[in-house]
Amino acid sequence: MPALNNAALGQLDAGVATPTYDRSQVTAGIVHFGVGGFHRAHQAMYLDDLMNAGQALDFGICGVGVMPSDKHMADVMAAQDGLYTLVEKHADGTYAPRVIGSIIDYKFAPDNVEDVLATMAAETTKIVSLTVTEGGYNFHHVTGEFDFDNADVAHDLSDRAAPKTTFGLVAEALCRRRAAGTPPFTVMSCDNIQGNGDVAREMFTAFANAKNAELGAWIVDNVAFPNSMVDRITPVTTDADRGEITERFGITDAWPVVCEPFTQWVLEDHFTLGRPAYDDVGVQIVDDVMPYELMKLRLLNASHQALTYFGYLAGYRYAHEVCQDPLFADFLMAYMTHEGQPTLRPVPGVDLDDYKQTLIARFSNPEIRDTLARLCAESSDRIPKWLMPVVREQLAAGGDIHRSAAVVASWARYAEGTDEAGEPIEIVDRLAESLKTTAKHNRDNPTAFIENRELFGDVIDDERFVSAYTQALDCLHRDGARATLEMLARK
Secondary structure (H helix, E strand, O other): OEEOHHHHHOOOOOOOOOOOOOHHHEEEEEEEEEHHHHHHHHHHHHHHHHHHHOOOOOOEEEEEOOHHHHHHHHHHHHEEEEEEEEEEEOOOOOOOEEEEEEEEEEEEHHHHHHHHHHHHHOOOOOOEOOOOOOOHOOEOOOOOOOOOOOOHHHHHHOOOOOOOOOHHHHHHHHHHHHHOOOOEEEEOOOOOOHHHHHHHHHHHHHHHHOOOHHHHHHHHHOOOOOOEEEOOOOOOOOHHHHHHHHHHHHOOOOEEEOOOOOEEEEEEEOOOOOOOHHHHOEEEEEEEEHHHHHHHHHHHEEEEEEEHHHHHHOOOOHHHHHHOOOOHHHHHHHHHHHHHHHHHOOOOOOOOOHHHHHHHHHHHOOOOOOEHHHHOHHHHHHHHHHHHHHHHHHHOOOOOHOOOOOHHHHHHHHOOOOOOOOOOOOOOOOOHHHHHHHHHOOOOOOHHHHHHHHHHHHHHOOHHHHHHHHHHHHHHOOHHHHHHHHHHHHO
């Protein structure tokens, strides 16, 4: 069976769609930080669609990795000429495979910083895009300010240091473009953060100001940071996925991507050097992304948090198992309807009742096999950004918060490190040790977990939230996750 690369394209099964364009004619116009499964199932796919239509050949993607863990992706991309298999998995068991060709280069920054900087500074680079996760923007969870105590940031701010971080690389590339009289590229965030473009502007500008105040002012005046909302469930690639793709389609692919059929991208039309015609392939180009962002963050993303800890504690390990259980599905719908939805603005062109039903159906897709472990990871970056804004707005408005408080309680119980069967839980979080240490006191001090103002702000001072939280935590300890959801359903 052929290993996937340019030479193998003509040997693939006829049922596997492949690029219809000449990849040798594609040039890099986008530099992307954070080439993971989601980027390859989303932004890179939309560009591949455009290229298959004969457009955007000057907007090929040059991926960049800055973390040590990115070295493996660099090796795979080099061996496969940037190609990979994307498989949409439908709930009825139908698979739709295709090979994506829009990533034409990948650079591992620690191996050659200068090569990365030269590419970013080149006139041909029009966009620098980001999927660096919620934690990659380096801001304080409560104050929202840039964290200058980060060791790599401090390194990048020192004189004549070769940049290690995305902030250092972007700032240095923009500095070179400014010096050369080259217009700046657009910085396009595609991460799950409310106002992601605004956050990116604030964080990159804060870094640039600390490095060079004149550069910081130039960025404020000249660089575009469009907001966007992105959506597609893309579980982590497993060895089983690799084996299945080989067996079904005869492709040896070291790093394929599997995803659900649903995809959405809502993008603000704010670019300094133009953009691909994304709207020709289904991207919603709008003046104001915020209503769509809030809808996704507070319904989809927060609902993932609502299902994952309760489900894991109860013994489930996959999202579809949880959502096929009526007790859990009803809890998710009640959270969305009574707590998440009241905090939203009207969303143009979207029927929220249909959207909520679609979310439950998407979460229930058994072919995706999205693990609860993935959804439970990095909770300290997710809960503060996705769920706590709902809590604060509902508290301020006098609205319902007991389900949201129970989700926080389920996280606290999960952080104790064992499920209800006594099986150990691996806590994957940048704050894992401190979370586990605090969670050990959940029984003798029921508010210990939410006393962390770095994560939860001042909700510890709100009697209504504390009461709802401690009641849910007590029920979780005494009766378990299912009984807690049954108790919540009676409220």
